[in-house]
Structures are given as C-alpha cells and as structure tokens.
Amino acid sequence: MQYTGHSWVMVMDRLECLFCARRYPLDVFEIFCPFCHEPMLISSTPRKRSFALDRSLSLEKYQSFLPLAHVTKTLSLGEGDTPLLPLDRVRRKHHLPPVYAKNETINPTQSFKDRGTAVAVQKAVSLGIKSIGTVSTGNMAGSTAAYGARAGLRTIVLLKADTPPEKIRAAGIYGPILLKVRGDYGELFAASLEIGRKHGIYFMNSIDPLRIEGYKITGYEIFQQLGGRVPRYLFVPVSSGGHLIGLMRAFLDLKEEGFTEELPVFVGVQAKGCSPVARAFAGGKARYSSFPHPATIAHAISNPAPPGGNLVLKLVRENKGMVMAVTDAEILAAQRELAELEGIFADPASATVLAALIKLSRRQRMSLKDEVVLVITGSGLKSMETTERLNIPVHQTSLSRLEKALRTIGA
C-alpha cells in the first residue's frame, strides 16, 4: 500500500495498544488488544504531513494524517468542514473567556459520527468488504446506515429491544437490515464483533480505531479555524470515549509535526446520572467500574460501561486533562441557553459541554486569553421528546385579535 501522490509515503497501517505498546497489522475485525483487552488505535508513523486546504472534501484536506492511501470521492456525503461559531452572548452572560462552538450537528446525518463513519467506510470499500454493521440506537445507526447505503454495502443495524419506532425509522430510512436484539447491550457489543469476525461483517462500533481517525479531523479544523492556534480548553462529551480520544490524538499529531508546542486542556464531560469515567477520574483511579442504574436525559452518552473508558483515563492524566460530570438540570439549562442566546439546537448530550464550562469557570480562574472550544456533537432534532420538559410557552389568539394579542404579549 505505497502511495506517492503526495510528498509522503504511506506505510502499512498498524494498530497499537497504548497500554502495552504492542503493535499489530491493521485488521478491521480486531479492535481490542489481545493482551490488555483495551481498544487499540491506528499507530501514527512519523512522516511529512500537511494540510491540503485547497481540496474540496475534508478527508482530502487532512488525508496525510489518515490511514487512507486513496479517497474515493463518491463515498463521501460532504461530512466535516463544520463551523466554529463564537458564542458571544453566552460569554457575556456568564463572564467567560472567548468561547466557540464547533458545531458538529451540521454534518450529513446531524452528528459527529459521520466523520468516523466516512473513514471506516472508505477503508471497508478499499479492502473489498461487502457487509458492515453497527450496534447503536441513535446517531451512529443513522450515520452508518447512510454511508453504507451510499457505498452500496449490505448494512446491519443491531438495536436494543426497547428502541422507540421513530428512532428506528431515522436509521431505517436508509434501508439497512434492522434487527432488534433482546439481552444485555454490553454483551451485544461483544457478540457483534465476534460474529462480524466470523462472517466478514465489519461492525464499525463506537470505539473502532478507524472511526477515531475520522474524529481527529475535527481537531485539525479547530486549529485551522482559530488561525493556527490551539485553544486553551477543549470540552467534549464522553460516552464510549472514542470522540475524546480522537481529538486528543489530533492535537498530539499537530505537536509531533511541529505545528504547535501547546496542547489544550482536554475536558471530557459526562452526565452525572451515568458518569463512570468522571467518577473514576475524581477518585484518582486508573480504571473505571461499570455505572449502576444509569438515569439521565442525555441518552446519547448514557453508557454505563464505556469500552474506551480506561484509555480516556490514561490519556487525560498523561496530558493534564480532566473528566467532569454535570446534572440533568444543568444540562437542560445549558441546552436552552445555547438555543435562546446563540441559535444552536444541541441535544442534551452536547449541552453537557456548556454546563461543564460554566461549572469549571466558577471553580478555576480563566483568563481572557484562554480560548475555549465546546464540541457540539449532535442535533436536538433527534431527541425532540426531551424538549417536552422545557415547558415552552405558546400563546393563542384569532386573526381579528392578532394585533391586540401581540401588544399584550409585549411583542
């Protein structure tokens, strides 16, 4: 797999375990280290890497940082290149340093998952794989089904037995094989990988190493959009841990390549009602324990046994990051503020990052020079049911009384 289209040469992709430093050839059916049972990552081989910003697709712009020898344009849905929006009104209200939202809801299926799926599907097609799959009830199901459809791959979506019909249809519209499975969700994750390996179905689940490569691009874009600066703080929700790991790898790449000497303070955020990693971090532990009885409105990150949890704890400690937890009340308040002050409709999982920033800014002094980036991971449109709790007021009138009604309301 030599590539000479650029000034660099692609070496054979490898997987590495950061716990035992073992390396293996890339195998999409093997994502955990056989010795440590922790998720492996694509090993980054030092080479001359650079941004190709004149290209149209985000995968092409940052291709030299990715394990893709070739990018097939027709497989893309136009993922990435999302806006970095200043949050000036939120900033003023809470006396914060300069804050930006990296709005990942402006992706083809309205979540950050598309970046990971895009890389994994490119690799699947280049390897001649015909069947892909995922275990998900939300954003990842829709994203995998959409990219699978576009690539003409057989796509299997395994769902929890109690997934609501509307969530199923949001992925089902793309025509995947939908299969509801009764039983434990964690066991289903493991079973999918085992069956996939046996039958040649590439289950690109949450912590897949190629998915994580896609999330790196978000980090490069942030650096680029800030004019070649690294933010002081980077907040991102933590579910499986894959997204945060990808963002950390991105800035470590930039440092390794000499683009910067700084790293952001990485702040992983969980919902208090399901916060196994935040709890382990607070307790100074290297490994998390499964979280009993998860209960939070932030369904997209309600993951009681995140497969990347221990790797997050390791990377966060090594790079002076932290993992925080916020309550459902704080989440709902932050969701409302993002919408009412900034025009961004984030899902509760993404709203955690603003809640965490407000909390942290009260606990620790932030300077006006400390730029903060909040990664908004998914659209609130996909969890409309949670907005019922916001009690949004609606007035009523008739056409003949419209003018008077507007005056009464104070419009």
Added chain:
Amino acid sequence: MQYTGHSWVMVMDRLECLFCARRYPLDVFEIFCPFCHEPMLISSTPRKRSFALDRSLSLEKYQSFLPLAHVTKTLSLGEGDTPLLPLDRVRRKHHLPPVYAKNETINPTQSFKDRGTAVAVQKAVSLGIKSIGTVSTGNMAGSTAAYGARAGLRTIVLLKADTPPEKIRAAGIYGPILLKVRGDYGELFAASLEIGRKHGIYFMNSIDPLRIEGYKITGYEIFQQLGGRVPRYLFVPVSSGGHLIGLMRAFLDLKEEGFTEELPVFVGVQAKGCSPVARAFAGGKARYSSFPHPATIAHAISNPAPPGGNLVLKLVRENKGMVMAVTDAEILAAQRELAELEGIFADPASATVLAALIKLSRRQRMSLKDEVVLVITGSGLKSMETTERLNIPVHQTSLSRLEKALRTIGA
C-alpha cells in the same frame, strides 16, 4: 451607504417590480408592488461583481452580489457551503445523465431557509430593527427563530392553530414569542405584513426580497462546484416560489456579469395534491388560481395560493423553464431511493425533484452531457411522521440466537 472595501461601490438598494418595471427605495416593510400587487425583488445594479472564495462565510464569498454593504460575522450560523453530491447509483438505476444533489439539509437548521434568513437578519440588524417575525409552521419558523436568537432580536413566530406540538417546539427551543392564530393562513400572511409595518416588526416571510437574495448564493455555489459550468437542468421544489426565483436570479446575474452565456432549464416542482402553479403552467396561463382542497404528503410545499406564483410563471416562461407536478406515490418512492441508494434523507417536499427528473427523463430525451442538479431543500428528520407510511421492516431476535438470525435474514 457607500462601500469601498472592494473594487465595487454599493449603490442605494432598490426594489423593482418585474411586471411594471417600477422601482422603489428598499423598505423591508413593503414587499408587494403597490400597483401590481406582485412581489418585488432587489434590483440588481450593474457593477463589477466577483467571487471572494478565500473568505470563510458564504455571505462574504458572494457579498458583491448581495445588498449587504457589511457582513457582521457573529450573526452567521455557518449557513451555506453545502455539498454538491453526485448521485451515481440513482443515475445508473434510472439511466439518467449525470445527476447531482445540492444538499441544503446540511444547513444550521436543516433547510435552505437559513440562507434567506441570514441575509434578512443581517439587513435587519444594520437598519437597527429590534423585532422580526415570520408566519410558518415548519422550516422557516425554526430558521427565523434561530437567527433571531443569535442576533438578540425579539422574534415572533405566528403559527396555524392546528400546528402539532413537536413542530412548535422545534422552533420554540430558540425562545421566540410563539402565537397560534385561528383563521385563514393566507389572511394571516397579509395581516402579519400590515401589523409589522405599523409596529416596526420585520416579518421576513416566504417571499421576502432579502430572503430571495440569500437563495441566489445556492446558484453561485452550484456554478462554482461544477467547475464554472452551468447545469443543463436545475430542479427545485416550488411552494411560495421564492426559492426558484432566487435561483433564477443567480444564473441571470452570472450571465449579466459575463461568467456564462448559458442558463439552466429551470424546473419548478410541485406536489400534484397542491399544484396551483404547475396547473397554470400546463394550461398556458400567466396567472394561477388558488388550489382547492390541498392534499399531499409534501407539507412543506403545500401552499394553495403561493404569493410568488405569478412571478414564477413569468420568469419560467421568459427563460424556457417549466413547472411540473408529481404524485404522493412518486414522491415517497423518490424519498426512499434518495435514502437507500445515496444516503440522503430528504423530506417529501425535496424528494419531489427526483420524482420529477425521472418523469421528465421518460418524456424528453436527455443527453449524457446534460448535467442535472436537484436541490434538496429540507431534512426528512423534521417530518418523521411521514416515514410511517414507508413500512420499514424490523426483525427481532435474542442475543443467543443472534448469529442464526443474521444468517436467516441473509446478512
């Protein structure tokens, strides 16, 4: 309002009526010609216009074509710059010429409306207007509320009395004043403009001239993304008519500036169950009549008395375009194909364009050199209720029988 940041000089913005050729100074509270009662457009004053593609916001890239002397970056939500995706699998299935989807669902509030709202809100803020509003039950409500929130404007959303709670919350999340109004929808549109004029509330409704300026950008982007070519056909759904009018003005601008000598064949598409403009076009009429008893699954374009209908008929005839109608069955089949073959989840209103292309390709010979662009205007996520009719199959099993179930299904 002189502007000297570029090589061109902004003259005072004017409105023009294309029916009587009268011109008026721009007044955001006056959108219909006092003589013809037809919608007015921003008059394009010949000047040296060009693309500034090195800028980050779409409003800045095409600013010299817009009536904006200044772009305030913080008001933007990152609208525009949407992907133009080749639809190769749909093309092969239906033996079509090269087809592209201009995917407007990848906008901040998931529809093309954001482009129009962005321009109108820029102008509102520059004029010192403090209150804006709209009459809508869907995409325009969400878009106006989001941009209004970001700009810190008082925002009023007038709704039909029977608007479902979930649709209300999708706009209500941004904190506008929500007012359900009993009575005729067409009269509500007229009443909003009258009350707005009286009380200084800028109702940026469907056919607003500044909104239409925003839709022009989509045309410039298509030209740019095709490498400086004009497509042979451009399909776009028609509701009020504003979107199609904006796209036509874009290509007329390009011709006027000498970028091209060609224009696309503009194809406006309506749902048969509410097709006043298509019916008038088929009957060779210059003016449409209100459509009795509208009934279609494409709610976003179910407009029995479109305020821009006559202007669409005029422009389409003058520029060799056409207006077609497609049935609900054709719409649903096209919606499914866009998702299952290309990974794009369009709402039924947007799916009309693929249905119309398939229909037209059977009726009239298209050459392999005839590039076609379909404008996908809004996301299917906002009308999930219509997907119930697609009867998407879901299989069931248990964890222990998972492997066998997958084999049985043929995965």
